[in-house]
Amino acid sequence: MRVLITGAAGQVGTALTQGAPDWAEVIALGSHQLDVSDEAAVSTTLSRLKPRLVINAAAYTAVDRAEAEEQRAGEINGLALGYLGAAAARIGAPVFHISTDYVFSGYATEPYVEIAQPGPRSAYGRGKLAGELQLARSCREHVILRTSWVFSAHGSNFVKTMLRLGRERPELRVVADQLGGPTPADSIAAALWQLAQCWRQGEGSEFQWGIYHFSGSPISSWHGFASEIFSQAYARGILSTVPEVLAITTAEFPTPAERPAYSVLDCTKLKDTFAIEQPDWRTGLSRVLDEIKGA
Template sequence: MKILIAGKNGQVGRCLVNLLEAQTELTFLALGREELDIADRIQVDKIVSEFQPNIIINAAAYTAVDKAEQESELANAINRDGPHNLAHAANNINAAIIHISTDYVFNGDSIESYTESDTTAPQGEYGRSKLAGEQAVAQACPKHIILRTAWVFGEHGNNFVKTMLRLAKTRESLGVVADQFGGPTYAGDIANAILTISKQIARDSHVYGIYHFSGFPHVNWHTFAEKIFEIALEQNVLVQPIQVNPITTLDYPTPAKRPANSRLNCDKIHNAFGIKQSDWQAALVRIKEYS
């Protein structure tokens, strides 16, 4: 099996590279934006045609949720046009594509965990660009897996865990939103899920479609922060406790509206691939690697 990865320098991309380096039964080519601009269709077609992958994994994305409100053209170039170019190129050589998407395709108003068939209704430019990317991938390549995830964190890149640890070193207290709920998802678990899916779709053509993969148990940001600090203190990443005060979304206004409910129902991916939800608490045990 030959795998092409776009977005090698992101949180999931770097985990994928580390994971695939240990796989002797496959060949992979991982490229960052400086080597592959997915918004450049000519460049995408050229690289895909030359490498001839069996599977393309798109881990590249524009993720600046607030900036997207002013940079919608750039967000769409990366989150809509780029995935379309990759999917189109994959279809040209009869390859499959695995595309990472987000909980932001939903409005967050549901009281239940979102299933793959629930109605999408993004609230901001970021979510709209990601939904457009999903639709572009599905239209351009029948052999697609769209993997929606949420609240991603890991050793690489910028994420909530790193932000909390950084702020805790200079403050005695923090206010953290307590009325937004979701499942923190470790980037390494996303990489493992993608590898499992890649191996199975090479054998089974009936599993294509949209899947949800995120962490469990579901929590709010405030509870997540408390757990981060608890483990950081246990492992001497922090030398003194920090007071974490619950606040509301209204107390912390942002240019882009956040979903109140980012909980994703992950039954479908478990039934199809045997993949369990990300154990984010286990991932936090390696908290020294995030600081």
């Protein structure tokens, strides 16, 4: 079955390509091969390739830069989903898309369920929410998988940044009052392929389209995440010392984009509907560090 992956060179795009099942004939297009914000290119590419399924891993992910480039971020994270949805609907292909915990305000005190009221606090979050709405409007057969704090051995992410800073500095200050679920990119890819497999097996019967939450457990702060990264990296000999990690507040580390203080996703719906469990991010971190060490 032909599956088109857009944004294929990113963290999740790479993991999707690497983890593709045998039944999938993957066509992986990076940003230079298909710009998802180019409506005509999206339309032509989908009608030419005629995939049976589209997985969109393309996104504008520079959360802070998006504050100054909201229009461009909105074209890629928002409008493009309308283009992809419409083009996919024309050829009868479902679209699997990835969204974010940043569609929420972060003012909650309990994990966010899928039907919780969104309230993005950043340009990135607003663009991603617009993309969810664009996709839902343009293509009935869609899955939106909201995830959080993505990391892998590939590309830029918090793990890579901490390893670099851990080599450079004996002491680091890391935010401890934002809570969320770090999520390995390979676990997101595995969940998407499992969903694709469920859809494929059940073709003809009613698939439960819609929004699902998927993030790693247990809940952590960035400080807790950093501490685990240093401990595991030291144990593997990736770092020769463990830097001291000082807990600071968000107010002590101002950034252009406001981030949700509490962005914990309730992942029960995905488990109840498709038996897809939350991954333990600490195990995912071990895999990533092993990969970094072996590279």
